[in-house]
Amino acid sequence: MRFNPLTKLVIIVLATFVFLANVSLMYEIVFIVFLGILLLINGDPYAAMIYWLIFSLLLLLSVTVFKNIHDTWSIIGSFLIIGGRRILPTIMAATFAIKHTHVSEWMRSLQRMHVPFDIILPLVVVFRFFPTLTDNLKNIIKALQFRGLISSKLALIVHPIRAIEYVLIPMISSADTVASELSSVVITRGISHQGIHTSIFGDHLRFIDYIVITSSIFFIAGRWLID
Amino acid sequence: MISLHKVNYSQNKNKILQDINLNIWPGEVTVLCGESGSGKSSVLNIISGLIPNLYGGNVTGEIRAHHEPLSFDDYASEIGMVFQNPKSQFINPDVYSELAFAMENVGMDQKTMIQRIDNVVNYYHAQDLLNRAMFDLSGGQRQMTALMSATMLKPPLYLLDEPSSNLDVTAIEQLRRQILDLKNEGSSVIIADHRLYYLIDLADQFVVIDNGHIKCQISRQEMRENATLLATKYRLRNLTAPRLRLTKTRIMRNLSDLITLEAHNLKFRYHCHESLIDIKSLELSNRDVIGISGENGAGKSTLIQLLTGMIKHHEGTILFNGQQLSRKQLVKNSFLVMQDVHLQLFFETVEKEISNGSRLTEQDRQLLESLKLTKLLKRHPQTLSGGEKQRVAIATALLSGKKIIVMDEPTSGMDYGNMQRLSSLIAHLKRAEILLIIVSHDQEFLNMTCSKVLIMNHGRITTVVTPDNMNGGIHND
Numbered sequence: 263m264r265f266n267p268l269t270k271l272v273i274i275v276l277a278t279f280v281f282l283a284n285v286s287l288m289y290e291i292v293f294i295v296f297l298g299i300l301l302l303i304n305g306d307p308y309a310a311m312i313y314w315l316i317f318s319l320l321l322l323l324s325v326t327v328f329k330n331i332h333d334t335w336s337i338i339g340s341f342l343i344i345g346g347r348r349i350l351p352t353i354m355a356a357t358f359a360i361k362h363t364h365v366s367e368w369m370r371s372l373q374r375m376h377v378p379f380d381i382i383l384p385l386v387v388v389f390r391f392f393p394t395l396t397d398n399l400k401n402i403i404k405a406l407q408f409r410g411l412i413s414s415k416l417a418l419i420v421h422p423i424r425a426i427e428y429v430l431i432p433m434i435s436s437a438d439t440v441a442s443e444l445s446s447v448v449i450t451r452g453i454s455h456q457g458i459h460t461s462i463f464g465d466h467l468r469f470i471d472y473i474v475i476t477s478s479i480f481f482i483a484g485r486w487l488i489d
Numbered sequence: 490m491i492s493l494h495k496v497n498y499s500q501n502k503n504k505i506l507q508d509i510n511l512n513i514w515p516g517e518v519t520v521l522c523g524e525s526g527s528g529k530s531s532v533l534n535i536i537s538g539l540i541p542n543l544y545g546g547n548v549t550g551e552i553r554a555h556h557e558p559l560s561f562d563d564y565a566s567e568i569g570m571v572f573q574n575p576k577s578q579f580i581n582p583d584v585y586s587e588l589a590f591a592m593e594n595v596g597m598d599q600k601t602m603i604q605r606i607d608n609v610v611n612y613y614h615a616q617d618l619l620n621r622a623m624f625d626l627s628g629g630q631r632q633m634t635a636l637m638s639a640t641m642l643k644p645p646l647y648l649l650d651e652p653s654s655n656l657d658v659t660a661i662e663q664l665r666r667q668i669l670d671l672k673n674e675g676s677s678v679i680i681a682d683h684r685l686y687y688l689i690d691l692a693d694q695f696v697v698i699d700n701g702h703i704k705c706q707i708s709r710q711e712m713r714e715n716a717t718l719l720a721t722k723y724r725l726r727n728l729t730a731p732r733l734r735l736t737k738t739r740i741m742r743n744l745s746d747l748i749t750l751e752a753h754n755l756k757f758r759y760h761c762h763e764s765l766i767d768i769k770s771l772e773l774s775n776r777d778v779i780g781i782s783g784e785n786g787a788g789k790s791t792l793i794q795l796l797t798g799m800i801k802h803h804e805g806t807i808l809f810n811g812q813q814l815s816r817k818q819l820v821k822n823s824f825l826v827m828q829d830v831h832l833q834l835f836f837e838t839v840e841k842e843i844s845n846g847s848r849l850t851e852q853d854r855q856l857l858e859s860l861k862l863t864k865l866l867k868r869h870p871q872t873l874s875g876g877e878k879q880r881v882a883i884a885t886a887l888l889s890g891k892k893i894i895v896m897d898e899p900t901s902g903m904d905y906g907n908m909q910r911l912s913s914l915i916a917h918l919k920r921a922e923i924l925l926i927i928v929s930h931d932q933e934f935l936n937m938t939c940s941k942v943l944i945m946n947h948g949r950i951t952t953v954v955t956p957d958n959m960n961g962g963i964h965n966d
């Protein structure tokens with residue numbers, strides 16, 4: 263099912279709120295389940311499962327191994343685990359926001375919120391820039407393997423410095439062209455048209471959007487009422 | 490009408506275009522021809538206004554259109570543009586939203602957009618592509634999508650930069666039909682291309698550009714009457730529809746020099762697609778320079794990635810000199826010259842690039858001389874021209890003792906001279922003990938380079954063409 267970009271923004275705000283506020287364990291669990299369900303509905307069951315698994319693991323570790331803090335290792339360990347639990351909702355919300363929402367939908371919503379064009383335009387190019395760079399990176403890694411400069415993808419992780427050295431030259435040399443090619447494409451496809459932009463996927467709020475937005479309000483209110 | 494009057498264009502004191510005069514009428518097709526680097530793309534970009542607005546530089550002279558000077562705000566509804574590089578010509582992750590993009594930007598309503606996409610997709614028989622991810626498309630499929638997106642708003646002017654460079658024969662016919670229809674609807678179309686055969690009947694004028702000047706303008710009539718003469722005079726290529734007529738014969742080899750590559754019952758598919766590559770048996774040896782051709786999306790690029798060990802096949806065996814090799818060993822013995830050659834160059838000088846840091850022997854130097862690289866040894870590889878980069882990549886493969894060298898679409902976007910040079914380079918290379926495989930749609934190039942061409946269709950090899958069996962007929966099923 264499709265969510266409206268507005269709903270996705272609301273979830274981001276909500277996740278940021280939870281990140282800043284101090285919430286109880288019960289609240290935390292409910293919230294993680296909620297985000298997971300959103301991911302499920304959004305069409306990413308895989309991501310939902312993985313996040314739930316990570317959360318359960320972190321939770322399990324914090325009530326067992328790292329229950330008592332006594333030496334340096336357990337201090338570092340519990341620090342990482344608490345940090346991880348703290349940041350996880352934000353990551354889940356970000357995944358939810360990025361996946362399955364098209365450029366045009368974001369543009370339309372940002373335009374409605376009166377975000378100026380000079381901000382939207384570079385945003386679109388930048389967002390499109392990363393997938394191309396990733397694609398280039400894949401090709402560079404293939405080339406490095408053919409050249410015998412690395413033996414497998416693993417080598418990039420084992421020798422990070424050398425990897426950066428090899429990857430950087432072709433990456434930089436391509437980044438410039440990619441940026442200018444993408445800019446010319448966005449321009450020729452009429453992105454800077456002054457009037458209203460539409461989206462082929464429609465832009466009205468659906469029933470599901472209202473439900474999610476209402477639940478978000480409950481989450482914020484619930485922080486004071488229940489916790 | 491669009492007219493350029495005494496237009497000059499320079500960038501950092503380099504004069505790129507000089508004294509360009511050109512008139513373009515509605516319903517006319519204008520073809521820009523000329524060697525690589527002659528300034529064809531610059532002419533297109535000046536008309537589109539991307540020069541100087543986006544690319545900078547200094548433009549003088551008069552550029553007039555029947556309407557107001559171009560404003561970037563109404564761009565898409567005025568000009569349909571297809572760029573040279575199909576790889577970075579899209580903004581959206583999938584074909585459907587890419588097609589919608591231009592219409593969304595001018596604020597068209599949902600119903601009209603869906604209707605138009607439907608029409609275009611039917612016109613191009615592209616139903617299969619509609620829900621595909623852009624990054625998963627083959628080179629030709631991407632180029633076709635770019636063409637479709639450019640027509641969505643039915644603008645009065647089209648600028649197409651080498652639109653046929655990655656297309657197969659059927660797709661080129663589709664492109665021809667599209668241009669004809671645009672012309673009949675009264676749009677102006679300006680095309681820069683090296684392949685000319687599909688344009689001969691369409692074009693109202695041919696403009697030969699040489700070194701930033703307009704060398705001559707040829708009318709349709711003149712072109713029809715003196716095609717051969719003009720082709721030789723201005724070094725134009727592909728004036729008649731090419732057919733496979735291989736001219737090279739097999740190479741004699743001693744058994745000790747023989748390199749063979751076989752594949753049996755090879756199967757592969759991309760995640761969640763049905764079986765793509767399905768090859769019963771394939772036997773290649775370095776007695777031939779091997780070409781692979783066939784329609785867009787047939788699986789050519791996929792096949793060579795399987796054969797060089799870059800991706801893992803799901804079923805079947807690959808034998809190198811009769812031995813079954815692991816994927817790693819395949820990679821070790823082979824080298825793929827990619828289309829984006831600049832992504833395969835890693836060092837700061839050509840010399841280091843080629844030698845990987847070790848000393849060059851006398852024999853190495855002879856090889857470099859024959860590849861005409863000696864003068865370039867101190868240059869930074871990334872500053873070389875496309876053809877030069879290609880030669881550097883080939884040299885690195887040869888000096889590191891690779892046995893299988895594969896090139897994917899090595900001539901796309903190449904002019905006649907460069908294509909001929911590459912062909913004679915390959916003729917020279919085949920004396921060495923290597924197996925050469927070339928994937929290409931360029932039949933002219935295959936004709937002068939290969940002694941055996943495999944035609945692929947839906948993941949299978951349907952025909953094998955050799956010099957004595959021109960129309961081919963060996964089916965492997």
Ligand SMILES: Nc1ncnc2c1ncn2[C@@H]1O[C@H](COP(=O)(O)OP(=O)(O)OP(=O)(O)O)[C@@H](O)[C@H]1O
Pocket residue numbers: 624625626627628629630655657759760762765783784785786787788789790791792
């Ligand atoms: N990474 C991928 N994921 C999914 N499908 C893919 C991927 N790469 C290619 N394909 C699909 O597999 C088919 C074969 O692609 P391939 O690139 O091998 O074609 P090709 O014969 O080289 O075509 P072209 O002549 O256009 O270069 C195409 O339909 C393509 O869309």
Ligand SMILES: [Mg+2]
Pocket residue numbers: 627628629789790791
């Ligand atoms: Mg291909």
